[in-house]
Amino acid sequence: xxxxxxxxxxxxGGGPAGASAAIEAGRAGLRVVLLDEGxxxxxxxxxxxxxxxxxxxxxxxxxxxxxxxxDLAASTVDCRFDHRIWLVERGFRVHGLGPDGPxxxxxxxxxxxxxxxxxxxxxxxxxLPGVIGLAGATxxxxxxxxxxxxxxVVAGSGPLLLLVxxxxxxxxxxxxxxxxxNGRMDWLRHAPQLMARPDLVGRGAKWLAAILRAGVPLLxxxxxxxxxxxxxxxxxxxxxxxxxxxPSASGEFQIACDAVCFGxxxxxxxxxxxxxxxKHEYVPDMGGWRAVTLPDGSTSVAGLYxxxxxxxxxxxxxxxxxxxxxxxxxxxxxxxxxxxxxxxRLLPQAxxxxxxxxxxxxxxxxxxxxxxxxxxxxxxxxxxGLRRADIDSAIAAGSQTLNGLKSATRCxxxxxxxxxxxxxxxALIAQHTGLSREAIGQSTSRPPLRPVPLGQxxxxxxxxxxxxxxxxxx
Amino acid sequence: MPxxxxxxxxLASRRSFHFSFEGREIPAYxxxxxxxxxxxxxxxxxxxxxxDGGPRGLFxxxxxxxxxxxxxxxxxxEACRLLAAPGLDVKVQP
Ligand SMILES: Cc1cc2nc3c(=O)[nH]c(=O)nc-3n(C[C@H](O)[C@H](O)[C@H](O)COP(=O)(O)OP(=O)(O)OC[C@H]3O[C@@H](n4cnc5c(N)ncnc54)[C@H](O)[C@@H]3O)c2cc1C
Ligand code: FES
Numbered sequence: 001x002x003x004x005x006x007x008x009x010x011x012x013g014g015g016p017a018g019a020s021a022a023i024e025a026g027r028a029g030l031r032v033v034l035l036d037e038g039x040x041x042x043x044x045x046x047x048x049x050x051x052x053x054x055x056x057x058x059x060x061x062x063x064x065x066x067x068x069x070x071d072l073a074a075s076t077v078d079c080r081f082d083h084r085i086w087l088v089e090r091g092f093r094v095h096g097l098g099p100d101g102p103x104x105x106x107x108x109x110x111x112x113x114x115x116x117x118x119x120x121x122x123x124x125x126x127x128l129p130g131v132i133g134l135a136g137a138t139x140x141x142x143x144x145x146x147x148x149x150x151x152x153v154v155a156g157s158g159p160l161l162l163l164v165x166x167x168x169x170x171x172x173x174x175x176x177x178x179x180x181x182n183g184r185m186d187w188l189r190h191a192p193q194l195m196a197r198p199d200l201v202g203r204g205a206k207w208l209a210a211i212l213r214a215g216v217p218l219l220x221x222x223x224x225x226x227x228x229x230x231x232x233x234x235x236x237x238x239x240x241x242x243x244x245x246x247p248s249a250s251g252e253f254q255i256a257c258d259a260v261c262f263g264x265x266x267x268x269x270x271x272x273x274x275x276x277x278x279k280h281e282y283v284p285d286m287g288g289w290r291a292v293t294l295p296d297g298s299t300s301v302a303g304l305y306x307x308x309x310x311x312x313x314x315x316x317x318x319x320x321x322x323x324x325x326x327x328x329x330x331x332x333x334x335x336x337x338x339x340x341x342x343x344x345r346l347l348p349q350a351x352x353x354x355x356x357x358x359x360x361x362x363x364x365x366x367x368x369x370x371x372x373x374x375x376x377x378x379x380x381x382x383x384x385g386l387r388r389a390d391i392d393s394a395i396a397a398g399s400q401t402l403n404g405l406k407s408a409t410r411c412x413x414x415x416x417x418x419x420x421x422x423x424x425x426x427a428l429i430a431q432h433t434g435l436s437r438e439a440i441g442q443s444t445s446r447p448p449l450r451p452v453p454l455g456q457x458x459x460x461x462x463x464x465x466x467x468x469x470x471x472x473x474x
Numbered sequence: 475m476p477x478x479x480x481x482x483x484x485l486a487s488r489r490s491f492h493f494s495f496e497g498r499e500i501p502a503y504x505x506x507x508x509x510x511x512x513x514x515x516x517x518x519x520x521x522x523x524x525x526d527g528g529p530r531g532l533f534x535x536x537x538x539x540x541x542x543x544x545x546x547x548x549x550x551x552e553a554c555r556l557l558a559a560p561g562l563d564v565k566v567q568p
Contacts, residue, residue, distance in 0.1 A: 044536070127526075385525020
């Protein structure tokens with residue numbers, strides 16, 4: 001293998017956080033490399049559409065994304081798209097799999113801006129084809145330009161619920177119902193923090209108005225009880241929820257549909273920071289487990305910075321501002337003293353956007369009553385096909401941590417790396433044992449960070465020789 | 475080609491072609507993932523779970539969950555991230 005490329009700063013993730021960090025650090029004079037598995041910059045929120053022209057057809061998000069891509073193209077940043085990062089070593093060495101095979105870059109400083117993943121709470125039938133994540137649905141509609149189905153139920157919590165529903169309507173699709181676990185009072189309780197960004201509140205209000213105008217049933221304080229179908233979704237059964245979001249306490253009704261978009265907010269993607277042994281903390285209003293960062297993005301590991309949703313789910317506006325702060329902080333710490341002032345100037349703006357994001361994240365946070373919808377037969381770990389009864393009996397037999405449950409049942413050992421099931425598993429352990437999330441812990445992160453075909457890494461690595469870092473202290 | 479679930483207003487100006495899924499010819503437009511083209515063709519069940527045997531399809535649509543993996547030239551690939559291409563021969567994961 002040839003010597004890895006060396007830079008002053010490597011950035012993983014080309015969403016608003018990572019791209020902004022790379023642009024600012026490049027402007028300040030650092031040699032920067034940006035890596036992302038996507039085909040262009042923009043991340044989850046500004047993902048470029050597939051359509052021929054490349055321009056994002058006048059949508060507000062589209063315009064911001066186009067500008068970000070243009071700024072990046074005009075910068076000195078070395079962009080490497082279609083690179084899936086599967087291993088990061090301290091020091092830092094970043095290993096990816098690109099279109100031409102394995103590729104490694106080296107830099108004394110590293111920004112991790114890998115974004116968030118969706119949080120789920122299973123119901124019977126959630127593994128049926130036709131059920132997709134709410135966050136994933138935004139991807140299909142905005143970037144792939146396809147509707148999830150002909151008649152869609154949108155269910156769960158948080159801002160993505162309204163966003164997905166409104167985008168389906170805007171595209172001319174049919175919505176069977178919008179099912180929101182929150183009630184109007186829950187939204188109002190968060191109003192003070194939301195007013196930190198009246199512009200964003202206005203967008204949410206417009207989505208809501210569009211849903212009501214279309215005459216779509218908006219079922220507040222309701223949740224799914226199960227999803228029915230044989231080889232594909234044929235409908236959902238929903239019911240009103242209690243204060244704790246238990247949907248099984250009173251009456252139920254069925255709604256016919258051929259697709260369900262379903263999710264309970266976002267959680268920071270922490271596999272990379274866990275692998276690097278960064279200190280983490282559990283902050284529900286930031287989406288759960290997050291790498292501990294200072295406002296400028298720096299962490300307990302020297303030279304390592306985390307920003308954007310990966311450091312706490314605060315939304316796109318906060319991610320871009322935090323990214324700029326972090327890129328400038330990396331430049332400052334590399335000896336570019338003039339960047340220090342800019343960091344201080346941007347911090348208050350980033351904090352304001354963060355307060356709005358935190359209110360949204362808090363609103364989406366699933367409550368424990370949802371666990372009552374999971375019958376003993378409900379699949380919790382989709383990869384390993386583990387049902388609630390399997391998890392419950394392992395907990396009863398003494399599994400009190402995610403690592404313990406993993407070795408007892410294989411829950412979290414599948415190809416998704418536990419990203420889909422572990423938060424639910426932790427909620428089940430907490431309910432059974434009364435232990436805190438801190439006591440239950442996170443599971444140990446192991447490479448590959450994302451699945452990569454082992455065959456394609458052959459020659460680059462002997463897989464068994466990979467360094468296995470100790471889990472982060474908690 | 476019927477528009478169906480596709481919502482791109484510029485669809486007519488995009489290059490279209492076919493690829494194969496389990497021997498069936500699937501129409502696709504440039505830039506679409508294999509999962510998107512299959513969804514447009516009404517195919518949502520992409521495999522059976524090795525864990526519980528149940529039907530599975532596109533779920534996270536962002537390359538995390540691995541539920542939509544299909545097989546191309548013997549390699550497991552995520553249908554949501556695999557760009558559809560003319561003549562691509564896609565099979566269900568054995
Ligand atoms: C699927 C999804 C859809 C969303 N849709 C919306 C929306 O429509 N509107 C909205 O306001 N908010 C949306 N959000 C919330 C959104 O994530 C944030 O508002 C914002 O995008 C955060 O920016 P970021 O830069 O921190 O992360 P992201 O935008 O998520 O960017 C992270 C980037 O890191 C890359 N990456 C991650 N891991 C790896 C790896 N191992 N190797 C290589 N690259 C990697 C990803 O490809 C991605 O481009 C969505 C979130 C998700 C998860
Ligand atoms: S769902 Fe449990 S490991 Fe993937």
